[in-house]
Amino acid sequence: MDIRIRPDLIVKVDGAVQSFANEKGEAVYPIVFEEMTYLPVRSIGGPCGKEVTWIAYSGGGEDIYLYAP
DSSP: OOEEEOTTOOEEETTEEEOEEOTTSOEEOOEEETTEEEOOHHHHHTTTTOEEEEEEOTTSOEEEEEEOO
8 A cells, every 4th residue: 555644735725824733732644545546634623614423323334524613
């Protein structure tokens, strides 16, 4: 499997360069897998003006919601 972490990729939202961090404040970089670029939804939600809610179910499965605050 060819998965690449790409700290060299620049992400802009409304023309402003964005940097991303996880809940611990550690840097999060885009990942490229099979020519698709991925970022954690919580990392991209904030700069896009969205709140992120994650619900995990005890029987398995989960839902992720993005909404305007």
